[in-house]
Amino acid sequence: MSRILVIAEHDGSTLNASIAKTVACAAQIENAEIDILVLADAAAPVAAEAASLASVSRVLTIENEANAHALAALLAPQIVAAAQNYTHVFGPSTTFGKDLMPRVAALLGVNQISDIMSVAGSHEFKRPIYAGNVVVTLRAPADIIVVATVRTASYKAVDTGNSAPIESITVNADLPTHTRFVEAQAGSSDRPDLQTATSVVAGGRALGSVENFDLIYALADKLSAGVGASRAAVDAGYVANELQVGQTGKIIAPDLYIAVGISGAIQHVTGIKDAGTIVAINKDEEAPIFEIADIGLAGDLFTIVPELTEAL
Amino acid sequence: MDKILVGLKRVVDYNVRVRVKSDGSGVETDGVKMSINPFDEIALEEALRIKESGGANEVIVVSIGTSEAQQQLRTGLAMGADRAILINTDDAPDVLSCARALLEIVNRESPDLVIVGKQAIDDDNAQTGQMLAALWGRPQATCASNIELDGDKAIVTREIDIGIEKIEVDLPAVVTADLRLNEPRYVKLPDIMKAKKKPLDVIAFSELGVDSGPQISHSSYEPPEERAKGVMVDNVQDLVTALKDRGLL
Numbered sequence: 417m418s419r420i421l422v423i424a425e426h427d428g429s430t431l432n433a434s435i436a437k438t439v440a441c442a443a444q445i446e447n448a449e450i451d452i453l454v455l456a457d458a459a460a461p462v463a464a465e466a467a468s469l470a471s472v473s474r475v476l477t478i479e480n481e482a483n484a485h486a487l488a489a490l491l492a493p494q495i496v497a498a499a500q501n502y503t504h505v506f507g508p509s510t511t512f513g514k515d516l517m518p519r520v521a522a523l524l525g526v527n528q529i530s531d532i533m534s535v536a537g538s539h540e541f542k543r544p545i546y547a548g549n550v551v552v553t554l555r556a557p558a559d560i561i562v563v564a565t566v567r568t569a570s571y572k573a574v575d576t577g578n579s580a581p582i583e584s585i586t587v588n589a590d591l592p593t594h595t596r597f598v599e600a601q602a603g604s605s606d607r608p609d610l611q612t613a614t615s616v617v618a619g620g621r622a623l624g625s626v627e628n629f630d631l632i633y634a635l636a637d638k639l640s641a642g643v644g645a646s647r648a649a650v651d652a653g654y655v656a657n658e659l660q661v662g663q664t665g666k667i668i669a670p671d672l673y674i675a676v677g678i679s680g681a682i683q684h685v686t687g688i689k690d691a692g693t694i695v696a697i698n699k700d701e702e703a704p705i706f707e708i709a710d711i712g713l714a715g716d717l718f719t720i721v722p723e724l725t726e727a728l
Numbered sequence: 729m730d731k732i733l734v735g736l737k738r739v740v741d742y743n744v745r746v747r748v749k750s751d752g753s754g755v756e757t758d759g760v761k762m763s764i765n766p767f768d769e770i771a772l773e774e775a776l777r778i779k780e781s782g783g784a785n786e787v788i789v790v791s792i793g794t795s796e797a798q799q800q801l802r803t804g805l806a807m808g809a810d811r812a813i814l815i816n817t818d819d820a821p822d823v824l825s826c827a828r829a830l831l832e833i834v835n836r837e838s839p840d841l842v843i844v845g846k847q848a849i850d851d852d853n854a855q856t857g858q859m860l861a862a863l864w865g866r867p868q869a870t871c872a873s874n875i876e877l878d879g880d881k882a883i884v885t886r887e888i889d890i891g892i893e894k895i896e897v898d899l900p901a902v903v904t905a906d907l908r909l910n911e912p913r914y915v916k917l918p919d920i921m922k923a924k925k926k927p928l929d930v931i932a933f934s935e936l937g938v939d940s941g942p943q944i945s946h947s948s949y950e951p952p953e954e955r956a957k958g959v960m961v962d963n964v965q966d967l968v969t970a971l972k973d974r975g976l977l
Contacts, residue, residue, distance in 0.1 A: 546851075552949050600894075689955065
């Protein structure tokens with residue numbers, strides 16, 4: 417039997433949406449018992465949410481003021497102490513999980529598997545490499561703890577409605593003082609979150625300016641969609657970093673993705689491959705984005721986008 | 729500070745579209761253009777800027793790989809690094825083994841700061857910096873978009889999913905570079921000539937006494953599933969109709 421510990425990502429009050437998808441991946445492993453570990457200052461609201469997820473057996477909480485902010489150097493030794501009776505420790509492939517899980521793995525003396533996209537067995541997994549150009553199958557030895565991050569875009573969230581028991585635990589771990597939280601600034605947006613939105617409208621360099629990006633926001637508002645951007649648009653300063661979609665940004669899987677003025681470099685495409693329907697609007701008929709789009713419209717975005725916004 | 733250590737990985741160039749070998753045993757790299765991993769180039773640029781503004785005395789670049797990785801180290805020297813170390817191996821060590829090998833170099837050199845790219849664009853693992861920091865027992869600041877040095881501390885701005893985060897770390901520490909930390913310089917021809925005279929030490933990976941287990945094996949490589957070819961529409965009205973047909977509006 418596999419005993420899987422999923423590390424909860426949260427903001428102190430809400431469980432991150434990536435965790436229901438991480439649990440979905442863990443549930444693909446046959447004969448698995450899945451526990452969620454919540455490390456927090458005050459764990460109750462997050463633990464309650466975690467306990468409602470289907471397939472979860474137990475929710476464990478470690479409450480400590482030092483866990484008020486997710487600092488990998490502080491969380492990792494606690495996770496290592498809690499992980500001893502588990503066969504697997506999973507986290508989401510978000511900036512939280514990517515920061516934390518390699519530190520956990522190294523402290524456990526094992527390698528870490530990044531971005532599981534499919535489960536072939538309890539110790540065999542597929543993951544993308546080379547910006548999604550290649551899929552590799554990895555096999556971990558049966559006698560080590562498998563530490564991994566889950567490519568959440570490959571999984572649908574498990575249902576809620578469960579009421580798994582919640583247990584507070586204590587661990588013996590020396591917490592370092594060499595790393596301290598200073599501040600976090602969330603991007604100001606009342607739009608749907610890019611990573612969980614059912615529709616996303618994204619803009620590229622062709623938008624040409626911060627002001628022109630308003631066209632993207634207007635269309636997104638009509639669709640109640642999240643907003644994304646290509647690396648080129650972020651580098652040009654049109655939008656903030658957290659909107660970047662692709663190999664080095666966010667990997668997303670909305671039902672509808674509308675790419676506006678994005679050429680479709682492989683590094684961008686890897687971030688949207690799992691979208692339900694991809695729409696591309698680009699003036700260059702030869703743009704690679706049309707190779708992967710379900711619906712393409714070649715033409716001037718400055719005419720098409722306002723017209724589309726009006727038509728909705 | 730005295731020393732900054734920067735990791736440089738030799739990878740298939742950013743612009744190359746890689747192919748899986750026909751027998752599924754790996755990725756075709758013969759005759760393919762190789763470069764410094766772009767994130768590592770940003771890491772080196774940051775180290776050089778710190779040194780040039782008087783914040784450090786020496787920048788050392790280190791790579792793990794075949795003797796061909798000397799090309800990337802020479803490029804690093806041409807960018808302005810003072811000396812280079814190649815940890816030479818014909819195998820492709822896993823990330824934990826690489827982190828353990830880097831720790832050996834860290835123990836020999838005692839750098840005040842280690843900067844590496846946040847991920848390599850070949851295996852997209854995004855693990856080396858964090859693993860080194862864990863084994864070293866020192867702070868990590870991943871996905872850095874700004875580093876502000878303040879005596880024996882650094883305040884690092886990190887690009888995270890919700891926006892940005894600032895953390896303060898005691899030095900020595902490991903920082904991993906994100907895209908917007910800086911824009912790396914272009915190498916000039918005279919610097920390439922000068923770089924040929926800079927020291928480049930070669931150390932055998934096997935000499936470092938690194939325990940290379942437990943291994944995760946790579947059993948097969950395959951191309952990803954392709955999306956089916958879509959349709960082109962002529963105007964906005966047809967686009968709206970197509971979206972309605974799919975139940976998306």
